[in-house]
Amino acid sequence: MKTLLGILTAIGFAVGAFLTFAAQPSHATEAVIYKNPDCGCCENYADYLRDNGFKVTVKPTHELSAMSRDHGIPDDLQGCHLGLIDGYVVSGHVPISVVTKLLQERPAIKGVTLAGMPLGSPGMGGKKNEPWKIYAVGDGDPKLYATE
Numbered sequence: 001m002k003t004l005l006g007i008l009t010a011i012g013f014a015v016g017a018f019l020t021f022a023a024q025p026s027h028a029t030e031a032v033i034y035k036n037p038d039c040g041c042c043e044n045y046a047d048y049l050r051d052n053g054f055k056v057t058v059k060p061t062h063e064l065s066a067m068s069r070d071h072g073i074p075d076d077l078q079g080c081h082l083g084l085i086d087g088y089v090v091s092g093h094v095p096i097s098v099v100t101k102l103l104q105e106r107p108a109i110k111g112v113t114l115a116g117m118p119l120g121s122p123g124m125g126g127k128k129n130e131p132w133k134i135y136a137v138g139d140g141d142p143k144l145y146a147t148e
Contacts, residue, residue, distance in 0.1 A: 028055040029103070031090075034067055035060060035081040042081040045093055045123030052096045054085070072110040072137045080117050088112070089137070093121035098134050098146045109138040112145050 031049050035042035037060035046056045061067065068078045071089040079092015086103055089111030102112055112134050114121065120128030136145035 028053050029086055030054070031056045031083050031085040033058045033081050033083045034064060036064055037062070039080060041093070041117060041123050041125075043123075045081060048096070048122040049083075049099075072139075073113050074137070074142060077113045077115045077135055077137070077142055079114055091137075092116070093118065093123050094134055095122055095132070095148050098148060101146065107136065109136045109145075112136055113142070 031046075031054045033042060033046050033049075033056060035058060043058065046058050049056050064080075064082060065075070065078065068082050068091060069075065071082065071084075071091075073079075073082070073089065073091045077091070079094075081092065083090035083094075085099065088102055088109075090099055090102070091111065091113035092115060094112055094114045098112060098114075114132055114134045117124055118128070118130075118132050119126035121132060132148045133144060134146045134148065135142040
């Protein structure tokens with residue numbers, strides 16, 4: 001009886017390990033973050049993405065505003081860094097829940113942006129003091145995509 005129990009326990013562990021492994025993605029989604037060379041909060045955001053399973057490459061640049069405009073982000077909605085993730089642009093300290101929503105829904109937009117450097121947002125210090133408005137950008141006027 002102990003032998004049968006031991007075999008069943010071993011099978012249970014093996015099945016559990018297989019299901020855990022099979023549920024993991026085969027590779028991390030890659031993200032490239034362009035940021036001002038001296039910005040520390042952008043490094044914090046890159047770490048935030050890494051902590052959430054992304055493979056992140058950080059590229060310092062002094063051309064962030066121009067690059068953001070080239071990717072469809074209006075000047076008044078630009079974040080402090082620009083991310084390129086799986087065919088989308090992600091500007092600013094966008095929460096992972098919104099990034100995940102974007103990548104799952106795959107809307108026909110260029111990407112999303114959270115303007116400025118809101119307190120308490122991922123990678124920023126401080127306490128959140130108001131809801132964050134994340135806008136979808138594309139060929140037309142920006143539209144509210146999510147509120148966090």
